[in-house]
Structure formats: structure tokens, C-alpha cells
Amino acid sequence: xxxxxxxxxxxxxxxxxxxxxxxxxxxxxxxxxxxxxxxxxxxxxxxxxxxxxxxxxxxxxxxxxxxxxxxxxxxxxxxxxxxxxxxxxxxxxxxxxxxxxxxxxxxxxxxxxxxxxxxxxxxxxxxxxxxxxxxxxxxxxxxxxxxxxxxxxxxxxxxxxxxxxxxxxxxxxxxxxxxxxxxxxxxxxxxxxxxxxxxxxxxxxxxxxxxxxxxxxxxxxxxxxxxxxxxxxxxxxxxxxxxxxxxxxxxxxxxxxxxxxxxxxxxxxxxxxxxxxxxxxxxxxxxxxx
Amino acid sequence: xxxxxxxxxxxxxxxxxxxxxxxxxxxxxxxxxxxxxxxxxxxxxxxxxxxxxxxxxxxxxxxxxxxxxxxxxxxxxxxxxxxxxxxxxxxxxxxxxxxxxxxxxxxxxxxxxxxxxxxxxxxxxxxxxxxxxxxxxxxxxxxxxxxxxxxxxxxxxxxxxxxxxxxxxxxxxxxxxxxxxxxxxxxxxxxxxxxxxxxxxxxxxxxxxxxxxxxxxxxxxxxxxxxxxxxxxxxxxxxxxxxxxxxxxxxxxxxxxxxxxxxxxxxxxxxxxxxxxxxxxxxxxxxxxx
Numbered sequence: 001x002x003x004x005x006x007x008x009x010x011x012x013x014x015x016x017x018x019x020x021x022x023x024x025x026x027x028x029x030x031x032x033x034x035x036x037x038x039x040x041x042x043x044x045x046x047x048x049x050x051x052x053x054x055x056x057x058x059x060x061x062x063x064x065x066x067x068x069x070x071x072x073x074x075x076x077x078x079x080x081x082x083x084x085x086x087x088x089x090x091x092x093x094x095x096x097x098x099x100x101x102x103x104x105x106x107x108x109x110x111x112x113x114x115x116x117x118x119x120x121x122x123x124x125x126x127x128x129x130x131x132x133x134x135x136x137x138x139x140x141x142x143x144x145x146x147x148x149x150x151x152x153x154x155x156x157x158x159x160x161x162x163x164x165x166x167x168x169x170x171x172x173x174x175x176x177x178x179x180x181x182x183x184x185x186x187x188x189x190x191x192x193x194x195x196x197x198x199x200x201x202x203x204x205x206x207x208x209x210x211x212x213x214x215x216x217x218x219x220x221x222x223x224x225x226x227x228x229x230x231x232x233x234x235x236x237x238x239x240x241x242x243x244x245x246x247x248x249x250x251x252x253x254x255x256x257x258x259x260x261x262x263x264x265x266x267x268x269x270x271x272x273x274x275x276x277x278x279x280x281x282x283x284x285x286x287x288x289x290x
Numbered sequence: 291x292x293x294x295x296x297x298x299x300x301x302x303x304x305x306x307x308x309x310x311x312x313x314x315x316x317x318x319x320x321x322x323x324x325x326x327x328x329x330x331x332x333x334x335x336x337x338x339x340x341x342x343x344x345x346x347x348x349x350x351x352x353x354x355x356x357x358x359x360x361x362x363x364x365x366x367x368x369x370x371x372x373x374x375x376x377x378x379x380x381x382x383x384x385x386x387x388x389x390x391x392x393x394x395x396x397x398x399x400x401x402x403x404x405x406x407x408x409x410x411x412x413x414x415x416x417x418x419x420x421x422x423x424x425x426x427x428x429x430x431x432x433x434x435x436x437x438x439x440x441x442x443x444x445x446x447x448x449x450x451x452x453x454x455x456x457x458x459x460x461x462x463x464x465x466x467x468x469x470x471x472x473x474x475x476x477x478x479x480x481x482x483x484x485x486x487x488x489x490x491x492x493x494x495x496x497x498x499x500x501x502x503x504x505x506x507x508x509x510x511x512x513x514x515x516x517x518x519x520x521x522x523x524x525x526x527x528x529x530x531x532x533x534x535x536x537x538x539x540x541x542x543x544x545x546x547x548x549x550x551x552x553x554x555x556x557x558x559x560x561x562x563x564x565x566x567x568x569x570x571x572x573x574x575x576x577x578x579x580x
Contacts, residue, residue, distance in 0.1 A: 123423070130420070172420075174480075187480070
């Protein structure tokens with residue numbers, strides 16, 4: 001069993017990006033610039049955005065944080081998006097989700113210029129992903145693809161079972177893994193709450209991806225010997241062993257499943273750390289295009 | 291075994307559309323108007339476009355055919371697309387594919403206003419389909435969804451195996467059938483040329499969709515008793531029994547597979563006739579939005 005070390009891989013990706021940024025700046029090119037729009041004071045969103053800004057600093061990107069109060073109107077937010085669309089110094093930007101309920105996330109997402117949509121949530125980027133055209137891929141699926149690539153995990157002709165059909169993880173990953181290419185060319189089964197016979201399907205899988213948010217959902221009797229297991233779950237569960245009083249639990253019963261696997265991602269330290277690396281990769285890609 | 295009669299269903303859909311058009315015109319609304327752009331003199335394209343124009347007449351739509359010689363420049367074609375985008379009388383339009391090799395199909399497709407893209411090929415429509423937002427769905431997958439709906443075939447929790455991952459059939463259908471909804475909520479496995487163990491997968495399937503273009507690919511020993519089989523293949527094979535010297539063959543070994551099925555689409559007369567009905571439905575939808 002080999003552990004897929006997302007923390008280390010993320011560090012490697014960041015080092016590669018930092019090196020390229022140094023070379024860009026040395027050749028008098030503009031420093032890549034990411035902007036983040038944050039609405040309100042949701043604790044989770046604050047933490048995520050702060051981590052993204054910090055990551056920008058680590059790799060030498062410029063960053064801008066645009067804050068709005070919880071009661072900002074949709075029109076004001078659309079105006080801010082338009083301003084960022086037109087700002088030539090901004091290579092890419094994100095609007096941190098979720099937004100307050102009086103604002104349509106769909107309208108905001110679709111207002112972002114697809115060429116600056118480094119979160120990859122704009123339908124144009126989702127659609128281009130389907131046709132295999134150049135597109136920004138959202139952070140989690142791209143992070144998983146990067147781990148699969150860097151660990152040399154074969155996907156061609158393999159049966160991948162993905163559990164969870166969300167727009168930001170399961171669905172796009174099911175598309176990416178079954179596209180022509182490397183990694184890709186897998187036979188993908190997309191499972192969800194309505195799926196019957198999930199255990200039997202999982203037992204056939206060469207690669208299982210769980211993205212449900214149900215701690216320890218995937219048990220050892222659902223995994224065949226030698227399978228690759230990718231755990232996207234990150235649920236906070238109470239813990240007496242940490243200062244914070246909680247710890248992250250994945251969707252896999254790690255202790256019992258891991259010994260059967262050829263490769264497995266831990267939680268924390270697996271898929272999680274790759275998401276910010278993916279956002280940085282997208283921003284670098286946007287900057288390169290200029 | 292029940293035959294899924296696409297010819298009859300298509301006629302019913304057209305009758306429903308014709309009725310709605312009558313009511314629109316009676317209440318002084320504009321008649322729906324479809325335009326088709328045809329480049330060159332490819333025999334297949336001529337036939338398809340002629341059939342689309344004829345179908346418009348049948349249901350009471352206005353139609354416009356815009357023709358260009360084979361040697362039209364990409365810029366001229368883009369200008370024509372822009373003109374149609376701006377033409378307020380045109381509710382929707384299509385650019386018949388394939389285009390000559392000196393023109394980028396991607397650029398032309400992306401130049402079409404997504405709100406007039408009744409072929410559903412624009413990435414914005416593909417992307418919105420993923421998120422389950424309102425979108426134009428391309429003709430073949432929409433036609434299949436319509437047949438499934440009208441024949442009351444249960445898809446929720448069913449295992450669907452789709453063979454063929456094309457951008458216009460297999461891929462979008464795999465998305466539509468696994469989205470929440472009715473029809474939908476299926477567990478979908480998308481198979482293709484790289485798939486291993488295809489027979490074993492097919493034998494597990496409650497519903498099999500074959501969209502390969504290989505005559506009689508799906509044999510009786512690949513289908514479980516009571517399965518639903520949807521045949522998207524339409525290959526011309528030589529025939530001494532027809533005046534034309536050829537006939538259409540599907541991807542299913544119909545004679546032997548049909549007796550095992552609960553439902554099956556014939557070729558011809560199954561999925562094929564539904565594609566034009568879908569285009570008309572999309573055009574009507576575009577006209578309704580005005």
C-alpha cells in the first residue's frame with residue numbers, strides 16, 4: 001500500500017509555480033495576479049480565502065481581496081465582477097461561495113469572464129471540459145487528476161467508480177477520467193444516493209473515488225484487493241485529542257480499507273491540499289495567456 | 291417485448307408543436323423561426339437540412355436557409371452567424387456540421403449566441419446541462435430522453451450502460467440520465483473503445499444505449515433478460531432489397547436481441563426520427579422565451 005501524499009505533492013506544485021513566476025518576473029513579465037471576492041463573514045469562507053491569499057504570497061503571485069458586507073446587493077456584486085473582468089492587471093479571480101441567499105450564485109458565476117474564471121465554475125468552462133477543449137477545471141477534480149498523474153496511476157481501460165454526483169467534484173471528475181487522454185480513457189460509473197447495488201459496483205472497481213461527506217462510508221468489504229482509493233470527504237467530527245476540539249474525517253474507513261489498497265489518499269493530507277495548488281495552476285495558466 | 295416507435299412519437303411531438311404554433315399565431319404572437327446555415331454541397335448535409343426545413347413547414351414554423359459555397363472564409367461565416375445572432379425575427383439557428391476543414395467548427399459554434407443555439411452544441415449549453423440549469427440539449431440525447439419519458443421507462447436507480455462517448459450522443463446522455471429528475475437518477479457507466487470487460491458490464495445493465503456506428507455490435511449474449519435497449523447506430527449497408535441499393539443498420543443485432551428486451555428501439559424508425567422533433571422542440575422553446 002502506498003500513501004498518496006497530497007501535502008507533499010501540493011508543495012512540489014507550488015515550488016514549480018514559484019520557479020516559473022521568478023522566471024516570468026526576471027524576463028520583465030507581469031507577476032500573476034489573483035483576486036478573490038468575499039461576501040459577509042462566514043467563518044469557513046474567511047478561512048478558505050485567507051488560505052488562498054497566503055498561497056499566492058508563497059508562490060510570488062500578486063493578490064487582491066475585495067470584501068463586501070453580507071447585505072451587498074446583487075447589482076453591486078455584478079458591478080464588482082464586471083470591474084474585475086475589465087481590470088487588465090487581474091489574470092483571474094474567484095467569488096467565494098456560498099453567497100447570501102438574496103444573490104443568485106448562477107447569475108454571478110455566469111457574469112465572470114470565462115477567460116478569468118480560475119474556479120472553473122462558469123458553464124462555458126464546464127462545457128469546454130466536455131468537448132475536451134482548453135478550459136479551466138475546478139480545483140478538486142483537477143487536484144485529483146494531478147495526483148493520479150504524478151503518482152503514475154494507470155487509468156486507461158480501468159473501471160472507476162465515483163460515489164457522489166456534485167457539480168464541483170463527482171460530475172466533472174467522471175467526465176475528465178473518461179475523456180481521451182492520459183490520465184483518462186477510464187470506464188467510469190457515476191454513483192449517488194439513488195444507486196442500487198453500490199457494494200457490488202465498488203467491488204468491481206479498479207479505482208474508487210468517494211465524495212459524499214459521510215465519514216467512513218466506504219468499508220473494507222466494498223473494496224477489492226489492490227484497488228486505488230481516493231477520499232474527497234472532509235467532515236469535521238468532535239475530537240478530544242485536538243486543541244480545536246474537532247478533527248477532519250474522510251469518507252473512507254481508512255484503518256481497515258488502507259491495507260487492501262495499492263494506493264490511497266489520507267484525510268487530512270490527501271486531496272485537500274491539492275485544491276489550492278489547482279487554483280494557483282489555473283491562475284498561472286491565465287497569466288501565461290497574456 | 292415492446293417496440294419503441296420513434297416514428298409515431300415524433301409525429302405526436304410534431305402534432306403537439308403544430309397545435310401550439312396555431313395558438314401562438316391566433317394570439318397574435320410571432321411564428322417561431324428557425325434558420326439553417328449550409329456550407330458547400332455535401333450530400334448528407336443537403337439531405338439533413340432539407341428534412342429540417344420540411345419539418346419546419348409541417349409544424350408551421352418559418353424557416354430560412356442561408357447557403358455558402360464550399361470556399362467561404364471563416365470570417366464571412368462568422369459574420370453570417372453574427373447577423374443571425376442579431377436578427378430579432380430568428381428565434382434559433384443551426385450551422386450544419388461538418389464544415390470544410392479550413393474553418394474551425396469550435397470557433398463557429400462558440401460564436402453562436404447560446405440563447406439561439408438550438409443545436410445545443412455551444413459550451414455554455416453543455417455546461418448548463420451539467421449543472422442542471424436551463425439549457426438547449428442536443429437533438430439525439432434529447433430525443434432519447436423524450437422516448438424514455440413518453441414510454442414511461444423507469445430510470446431512477448437503474449444501471450444504464452452507454453457504449454460510445456461522443457460529444458453529441460454518449461457523453462451528454464450519460465450526464466442527463468444521471469442528473470436528479472425524471473427521467474434521470476440512473477447509475478450510469480460510460481463505455482468506449484478502451485473499456486475492458488464490456489460484456490460483463492452490459493449483462494448488469496437495466497438499460498443499454500449503443501452509439502458506436504458498428505452494425506450489429508450488441509449481441510444477444512451481452513443483454514440480460516428484460517433489459518431496455520436503445521440503438522443509436524445508423525450505418526448504411528449495401529442491400530439488394532431496396533431501390534437505393536442500401537439500407538440503414540443499427541448497432542444492435544436486432545433479430546436476436548429483441549426477444550430478450552422489455553423495450554427496444556428499431557433502426558430505422560427508433561431514435562432517428564426523434565432528432566428533428568428535438569430540434570423543433572428547442573426552436574419552440576426559444577420562441578416561447580420572447
